[in-house]
Amino acid sequence: MSKYQENRLFIHNTLNRKKELFTPLTPPHVGIYVCGPTVYGDPHLGHARPAVTFDLLYRYLKHLGYKVRYVRNITDVGHLESDADEGEDKILKKARLEQLEPMEVVQHYSNRYHEAMAALNVLPPSIEPRASGHIIEQQVMAQQIIENGYAYESNGSVYFDVLKYNEQHRYGKLSGRVLEDMLSDARQLGRQDEKRNSVDFALWKRAEPSHIMRWASKWGEGFPGWHLECSAMSKKYLGEKFDIHGGGMDLLFPHHECEIAQSVAATGSDAARYWMHNNMVTINGQKMGKSLGNFITLEELFTGSHSLLEKSYSPMTIRFFMLQAHYGSTIDFSNEALGAAEKGLIRLMGALKALEKLEPEDTTGSFDVDAFERNGYKAMNDDLGSPVLIAHLFDAAKYINTTLSGNDMISAAQLEKLKSLFGVFIFDILGLQEFEDKDTADLTEKLVDLLLDIRLEVKKKKDFELSDRIRSELASFGIIVKDKKDGFEWELKK
RNA sequence: GGUCGCGUGGCCGAGUGGCUAGGCAGAGGUCUGCAAAACCUUGUACGGCGGUUCGAAUCCGCCCGUGACCUCCA
Numbered sequence: 431m432s433k434y435q436e437n438r439l440f441i442h443n444t445l446n447r448k449k450e451l452f453t454p455l456t457p458p459h460v461g462i463y464v465c466g467p468t469v470y471g472d473p474h475l476g477h478a479r480p481a482v483t484f485d486l487l488y489r490y491l492k493h494l495g496y497k498v499r500y501v502r503n504i505t506d507v508g509h510l511e512s513d514a515d516e517g518e519d520k521i522l523k524k525a526r527l528e529q530l531e532p533m534e535v536v537q538h539y540s541n542r543y544h545e546a547m548a549a550l551n552v553l554p555p556s557i558e559p560r561a562s563g564h565i566i567e568q569q570v571m572a573q574q575i576i577e578n579g580y581a582y583e584s585n586g587s588v589y590f591d592v593l594k595y596n597e598q599h600r601y602g603k604l605s606g607r608v609l610e611d612m613l614s615d616a617r618q619l620g621r622q623d624e625k626r627n628s629v630d631f632a633l634w635k636r637a638e639p640s641h642i643m644r645w646a647s648k649w650g651e652g653f654p655g656w657h658l659e660c661s662a663m664s665k666k667y668l669g670e671k672f673d674i675h676g677g678g679m680d681l682l683f684p685h686h687e688c689e690i691a692q693s694v695a696a697t698g699s700d701a702a703r704y705w706m707h708n709n710m711v712t713i714n715g716q717k718m719g720k721s722l723g724n725f726i727t728l729e730e731l732f733t734g735s736h737s738l739l740e741k742s743y744s745p746m747t748i749r750f751f752m753l754q755a756h757y758g759s760t761i762d763f764s765n766e767a768l769g770a771a772e773k774g775l776i777r778l779m780g781a782l783k784a785l786e787k788l789e790p791e792d793t794t795g796s797f798d799v800d801a802f803e804r805n806g807y808k809a810m811n812d813d814l815g816s817p818v819l820i821a822h823l824f825d826a827a828k829y830i831n832t833t834l835s836g837n838d839m840i841s842a843a844q845l846e847k848l849k850s851l852f853g854v855f856i857f858d859i860l861g862l863q864e865f866e867d868k869d870t871a872d873l874t875e876k877l878v879d880l881l882l883d884i885r886l887e888v889k890k891k892k893d894f895e896l897s898d899r900i901r902s903e904l905a906s907f908g909i910i911v912k913d914k915k916d917g918f919e920w921e922l923k924k
Numbered sequence: 925g926g927u928c929g930c931g932u933g934g935c936c937g938a939g940u941g942g943c944u945a946g947g948c949a950g951a952g953g954u955c956u957g958c959a960a961a962a963c964c965u966u967g968u969a970c971g972g973c974g975g976u977u978c979g980a981a982u983c984c985g986c987c988c989g990u991g992a993c994c995u996c997c998a
Contacts (some may be wrong), residue, residue: 437965447928456928465998466998468997473990473998476997476998477998478998479998481998519994605928605993606930607993607994608926608927611927612927622937645933655927662959677998678997678998679992680992680995680997681995681998682928682992683993684926684994684995706996709929709992710991710998711998712991715990715991717991717992718998734970751936754937754946754947755937756937758929758936759930759937760929760930760991761937762936764936764946764950765933766935766936766948767936767937767948768936768937769948769949770948771947772947774946774948775947777947778947780961780962784962809938815938815939816947816948817937817938818938818945818946820938820945820947821937821938821947822945822946823946824945824947825945825946828963831941831961831963832963832964837963837964851935859980900981
C-alpha cells in the first residue's frame with residue numbers, strides 16, 4: 431500500500447475557495463504546472479515564496495509515492511511593460527538598457543535564478559520550458575481560438591474576445607470577478623481602437639519596427655501575448671486536463687483567469703483541476719517594491735548587503751522561515767522574525783545531532799513516537815501545514831534534549847523510529863539541509879589561526895609537549911603547520 | 925470606487941465552538957570555575973461593539989485598522 435493511499439491530502443482550491451481532497455486524474459501520476467519567473471532581474475524574495483511553496487508540494491507528493499511531473503516555466507518573452515504605451519517587453523527593455531542581446535539577458539538571469547533556487551534547496555522541476563521556445567505552439571493555440579470564434583485579428587495583433595467567451599462560459603470563475611463590473615469600471619486604455627472591448631487581452635501582438643524580439647506569423651511579425659505561454663506549454667507537457675496549477679496570488683487575475691479562458695476557448699477544457707496560490711511577501715509590513723526601496727534580492731539576503739538587513743541570513747534560514755508560515759498567509763520579513771527563525775532552526779538541527787548521541791534503554795520514554803508520526807502527516811495532509819509539522823518537530827526536539835540531559839529515556843524502537851521520522855520530515859518533506867554556514871571557510875581560518883597563536887604562547891613557555899601535540903593533531907586533520915622565525919604559516923593538505 | 929483577504933500575548937506565527945500550538949525574546953531556578961547550551965517553572969493572547977449559543981478568539985452583523993488584486997509584478 432502506497433503512502434498516498436493512507437494519507438488523505440487536502441489542498442485549498444482557489445476555484446471554490448475550499449479545502450478539497452486531492453485525487454489525481456490518473457494515479458499514481460500527478461501533473462503540476464507552476465508559473466515561474468520572468469527573467470529580467472536578479473531573483474528576489476518574491477521568487478522564493480512560490481518556489482519554496484511548490485517545492486514543498488512537489489516533495490510531499492513524491493514522498494507519498496506519486497509519480498510527479500512538475501513543470502515550471504521560464505518567461506523570457508511576452509510580458510508587456512504596459513498596455514497603455516508601446517507595450518514594451520520587459521526583457522527587451524532590460525536588453526536595451528544593458529546593451530545586450532535579449533537572450534543574453536534571459537540566460538544570465540535564468541542562471542542567477544537557478545543558483546538561488548539551488549541555495550534554497552529547491553528541487554529543479556521535471557521540465558522547465560521557455561516561452562521563447564514555444565512560439566509555434568502559442569501561434570497554433572491562438573489560431574485555434576480564432577477558429578473557435580473566441581478571438582479576432584486586428585491590425586496584425588490577435589485579441590481574445592472576452593465578451594463572446596462570457597456568453598457561454600464564465601470569465602471570472604477563478605478570481606470571482608464579474609464581467610459587468612469590470613466593464614463598468616474600465617479605465618480608458620491606449621490602443622483601445624484595436625480591441626473590441628477594454629477587457630480583451632492580446633494573444634499575439636504586432637511588433638513595431640523597433641521591436642527586436644519578433645517572430646514571423648500568419649498575422650505578420652510579432653510576439654506572443656501575456657498569458658498564452660502558460661496555456662500552450664501546460665497543454666503540451668501535461669495535457670488538456672491536468673491536476674494542479676500553482677502560482678502567486680498576484681497572478682490570480684488576470685493571468686490565471688486568462689489562462690482558463692484560453693484553454694477553454696482552444697480545447698474546451700479548463701486545464702487544471704486544482705488551483706493553488708501562495709500569498710505574498712511583505713517587508714516590515716510593507717509590500718516589497720522597487721519604488722519603496724525595500725526590494726531585497728536573495729543574494730542581498732544571503733550576504734546581508736542591504737541597508738534594511740542587520741546581518742546576513744543563510745538560505746536555510748530563509749527556507750525555514752517561509753515554512754514556518756502557511757503558504758496561504760502573507761509573510762512579513764523583518765530582522766527580528768528572521769533572527770528568531772534562525773535560532774529556531776539551529777535548535778531543531780541541534781536536536782537532530784543530539785539524536786545521534788542518545789543511548790537507548792530497555793524502558794520506553796514518555797514521548798509517543800507513533801502519535802508524532804500521525805500528527806506530522808496530519809499536518810501536511812491539511813493543505814501542507816508545514817508550520818504545524820514544525821511545531822511537532824519542536825516538541826520532539828524538546829523530548830530529545832530532555833532525554834539527553836537524563837530527565838527522560840528512550841527505547842531502541844523509539845530511537846530508531848524517531849531518527850527515521852526526523853529524516854523524513856526535515857530532509858525529505860521540508861527540504862531543509864544541514865546548516866551550512868557560508869562563513870565556514872572563514873571560520874576554519876580563524877580557528878586555526880587562534881589555535882596556532884595559542885601554540886606560540888605555549889612554545890614561549892617551553893611547553894613543547896603541548897605545542898607538539900597541537901601540531902601533530904592538526905596534521906592528522908590535514909593541516910600542515912610551518913613554523914617561521916616570528917610566527918607561523920599553515921596550509922590545508924589536499 | 926470594485927473584488928478578495930487579514931487583524932492572536934514584547935516579536936513571529938498555528939489553530940479552532942468548550943480541552944497547553946510552537947519558535948524567539950523576558951523573568952526565576954537546575955547544571956556550571958565563568959559563560960554558553962540544555963532542562964524545569966513562569967505570561968490577564970485572540971482589533972472594537974453588538975448578536976447567535978449552555979458556552980466564541982473560533983459562527984453572524986456593523987465599525988475601525990491593514991494588505992493584496994483591479995496596470996507589469998512571485
